[in-house]
Amino acid sequence: MAHLLPAIALPGALSRRAALKAGALFVGFCLAPGGPALGQAAGASAGAARSLALDNVDSFLAIGTDGTVVIYSGKVDLGTGHRIAIRQMVGEELGIGVERIELIEGDTALTPDQGPTAGSTGIMRGGVQLRQAAATAREALLALGAQRLQAPVEQLLLASGEVRAADGRSVGVASLVGGRSFDVKMNPKAPLKKPADYKLVGQSLPRPDIPAKVTGRHVYVHDLVVQGMLHGRVVRPPSVGAKVLAVDESSVARLPGVRAVRIADFVGVVGADEWATVRAARKLKVQWSESAPLVGHAALVDWARSGPFVAEEVITAKGDAARVDALRDAPDVLRATYSWPIQSHGSIGPSCAVADVRADAGTVWTASQASHRFLNIFAALVDVPRDKLRVIYLDGPGCYGMNGSDDAAADAVLLSKAVGKPVRVQWSREDELGWDPKGPPQLLDMAATLTPEGGIDAWQTDMWVPRATANLEWIPLLSPLAAGMRQPVGQSTGLVSQNGDPPYAPKAVVVKAHWLGPAPLRPSNIRAPGKVANCFAVESFVDELAAKAKADPLAFRLQRVSNPRSAEVIRRVGQMMDWKPRPSPSVAPTRGAIAMGRGMAFIHYKNSETHVAVAMEVEVDRDSGRIAVRRVCCAHDCGLMINPDAVRAQVEGNILQTLSRTLYEETTFDRSRVTSVDWQSYPLLRFPAVPRIEIALIDRRDEPPLGAGEAASSPVPAALANAIFDATGVRMRSVPLLSDKLKALMA
Numbered sequence: 001m002a003h004l005l006p007a008i009a010l011p012g013a014l015s016r017r018a019a020l021k022a023g024a025l026f027v028g029f030c031l032a033p034g035g036p037a038l039g040q041a042a043g044a045s046a047g048a049a050r051s052l053a054l055d056n057v058d059s060f061l062a063i064g065t066d067g068t069v070v071i072y073s074g075k076v077d078l079g080t081g082h083r084i085a086i087r088q089m090v091g092e093e094l095g096i097g098v099e100r101i102e103l104i105e106g107d108t109a110l111t112p113d114q115g116p117t118a119g120s121t122g123i124m125r126g127g128v129q130l131r132q133a134a135a136t137a138r139e140a141l142l143a144l145g146a147q148r149l150q151a152p153v154e155q156l157l158l159a160s161g162e163v164r165a166a167d168g169r170s171v172g173v174a175s176l177v178g179g180r181s182f183d184v185k186m187n188p189k190a191p192l193k194k195p196a197d198y199k200l201v202g203q204s205l206p207r208p209d210i211p212a213k214v215t216g217r218h219v220y221v222h223d224l225v226v227q228g229m230l231h232g233r234v235v236r237p238p239s240v241g242a243k244v245l246a247v248d249e250s251s252v253a254r255l256p257g258v259r260a261v262r263i264a265d266f267v268g269v270v271g272a273d274e275w276a277t278v279r280a281a282r283k284l285k286v287q288w289s290e291s292a293p294l295v296g297h298a299a300l301v302d303w304a305r306s307g308p309f310v311a312e313e314v315i316t317a318k319g320d321a322a323r324v325d326a327l328r329d330a331p332d333v334l335r336a337t338y339s340w341p342i343q344s345h346g347s348i349g350p351s352c353a354v355a356d357v358r359a360d361a362g363t364v365w366t367a368s369q370a371s372h373r374f375l376n377i378f379a380a381l382v383d384v385p386r387d388k389l390r391v392i393y394l395d396g397p398g399c400y401g402m403n404g405s406d407d408a409a410a411d412a413v414l415l416s417k418a419v420g421k422p423v424r425v426q427w428s429r430e431d432e433l434g435w436d437p438k439g440p441p442q443l444l445d446m447a448a449t450l451t452p453e454g455g456i457d458a459w460q461t462d463m464w465v466p467r468a469t470a471n472l473e474w475i476p477l478l479s480p481l482a483a484g485m486r487q488p489v490g491q492s493t494g495l496v497s498q499n500g501d502p503p504y505a506p507k508a509v510v511v512k513a514h515w516l517g518p519a520p521l522r523p524s525n526i527r528a529p530g531k532v533a534n535c536f537a538v539e540s541f542v543d544e545l546a547a548k549a550k551a552d553p554l555a556f557r558l559q560r561v562s563n564p565r566s567a568e569v570i571r572r573v574g575q576m577m578d579w580k581p582r583p584s585p586s587v588a589p590t591r592g593a594i595a596m597g598r599g600m601a602f603i604h605y606k607n608s609e610t611h612v613a614v615a616m617e618v619e620v621d622r623d624s625g626r627i628a629v630r631r632v633c634c635a636h637d638c639g640l641m642i643n644p645d646a647v648r649a650q651v652e653g654n655i656l657q658t659l660s661r662t663l664y665e666e667t668t669f670d671r672s673r674v675t676s677v678d679w680q681s682y683p684l685l686r687f688p689a690v691p692r693i694e695i696a697l698i699d700r701r702d703e704p705p706l707g708a709g710e711a712a713s714s715p716v717p718a719a720l721a722n723a724i725f726d727a728t729g730v731r732m733r734s735v736p737l738l739s740d741k742l743k744a745l746m747a
Contacts, residue, residue, distance in 0.1 A: 120707020
């Protein structure tokens with residue numbers, strides 16, 4: 001029987017005390033894989049499985065006999081503050097404080113499938129769905145209260161866990177429905193609380209997971225201990241695509257309790273002692289075939305231009321097409337090429353997972369952003385019925401896109417099935433940087449002309465990007481692929497073609513995608529997929545046009561943006577910077593070898609979501625090319641903010657992670673393998689380089705909530721490149737913005 005050690009608390013799960021008070025059967029981690037109680041929890045009648053249907057209120061909410069509310073969320077908290085924000089949204093509608101709300105997340109046996117936690121949809125879609133379930137539940141509770149109190153529904157109020165009548169009489173929700181199902185369908189038109197009546201939504205309430213995280217008591221998937229658990233490591237090939245020719249198991253025979261596992265080209269080791277298993281993975285003698293299928297990172301631009309191409313697509317076409325056609329021969333056309341490298345997710349902690357898979361049932365503990373999706377995948381891999389397999393989310397290292405977590409889970413699943421015992425797999429740093437799915441490369445050609453008045457006349461963007469495979473079941477995983485198991489053919493890149501056009505009223509614009517086939521390294525969505533590179537190109541090129549027009553870059557944008565919310569964030573970031581109108585580059589004298597510069601950039605994320613403007617001040621050492629970001633200002637409008645403090649933390653994280661990606665990060669590889677497999681060859685932003693960060697959050701309570709997990713990352717690279725141009729007069733068009741690269745350009 002798989003179980004957590006008793007001393008380990010479960011993050012975000014219903015406490016034993018609350019479960020006992022509620023009189024509910026709570027299914028925790030003390031369940032044998034595929035056991036008979038699978039799928040039961042608080043609020044379900046004895047012996048009945050919980051509903052997981054998306055149109056059923058009981059799939060999302062349960063009320064215990066003491067009035068405690070349990071939320072079942074298919075979306076998970078990836079460090080985004082989901083655990084408090086969801087409580088606030090549900091508590092607002094049910095009139096109950098967050099301290100009386102428990103949250104269960106990402107458990108395929110207990111939570112409905114709300115889709116992956118991706119694309120900044122955790123609150124915008126998942127939270128809104130839960131809030132609508134709570135509003136429907138409020139309608140049901142008021143109707144029950146009206147029957148009990150013999151009073152009209154319109155004269156009743158739901159507050160503090162009670163239905164209250166105007167004459168002072170009340171009845172607790174626990175006595176109305178506690179311990180039982182609501183048995184009502186979701187009402188998409190159930191009215192939500194009005195902003196004027198908010199008591200929880202819009203408040204910066206503390207996150208419940210932070211105390212345990214800062215004191216080292218929080219349970220990450222790395223901390224999970226299962227009874228009888230073995231440790232596993234996968235032996236990766238020395239080059240991409242290499243095949244196993246021979247395995248010498250005698251090479252690890254002297255290591256105690258270690259066993260080698262081979263399934264076709266999948267090779268791993270398992271053992272009771274983790275260090276012995278690590279040593280075995282290093283010592284196991286495997287003979288591999290030669291393989292050199294890659295192009296090398298230095299050849300990425302040539303690869304992108306040469307193809308092979310699978311399609312060409314016009315993404316955007318607005319205005320007079322003849323104006324864009326005229327760009328081909330226009331004498332005053334401005335042209336520029338921008339490139340973005342392949343990047344790792346760079347998770348500080350290596351990926352980890354635990355699996356306990358037997359002949360006909362199993363449980364997988366993983367930090368996956370898509371536990372419901374991978375339920376189907378893992379069930380297919382080990383030929384276990386879907387209803388006998390359970391995938392449970394536990395926190396892992398930050399990723400914001402598909403890092404190695406799902407691959408580590410697949411490793412653990414295959415090894416556990418092979419040995420018939422629970423297996424924990426933790427990747428090494430070399431595994432993580434060498435084998436995690438990568439953010440794909442992007443290449444963009446820009447061309448534009450100005451009107452006599454200094455506006456944008458015609459604009460064309462040509463982008464060369466790997467195409468995502470339509471309706472891909474899942475991203476092909478390393479171990480099943482090596483083991484010869486069925487894997488879909490294709491790749492996932494995210495929505496990489498969005499925000500390729502400027503929001504500054506060109507008279508004509510065309511954005512064309514030249515869709516490439518398979519990327520050199522296995523790609524996946526990475527934070528703000530596509531948008532961060534497209535915004536880098538578009539907003540840098542807008543600055544180039546402003547410089548050509550001898551216009552102030554902020555005023556150039558502000559005069560031409562039509563959306564008032566877009567104009568507000570641009571105006572606000574200018575105020576924060578005390579921005580004085582002038583063209584770039586700066587003519588201010590340098591301080592010795594140090595040149596100072598400022599720059600800004602803007603995005604209306606996906607052209608339909610969050611509005612963000614970022615500005616920054618930089619110092620450049622002209623002798624060494626060293627770039628130091630001193631100050632970053634950000635104005636951010638994501639509509640209704642459920643928890644402003646959590647939004648602020650997300651914006652800070654976006655800025656810092658993307659500064660790192662812009663200044664330092666590039667996956668290097670030769671013809672055979674990734675060569676940037678440690679922090680020396682794949683450096684990250686470090687604490688001494690962290691700038692002063694100022695954030696203005698624009699709260700719009702009458703607007704729907706939008707995502708805060710990605711948008712603020714997108715303008716960062718262009719704002720930085722524009723500030724470097726302002727300081728030096730040199731335009732950097734390829735990321736990372738390395739000091740040596742800038743020094744060479746200045747020379």
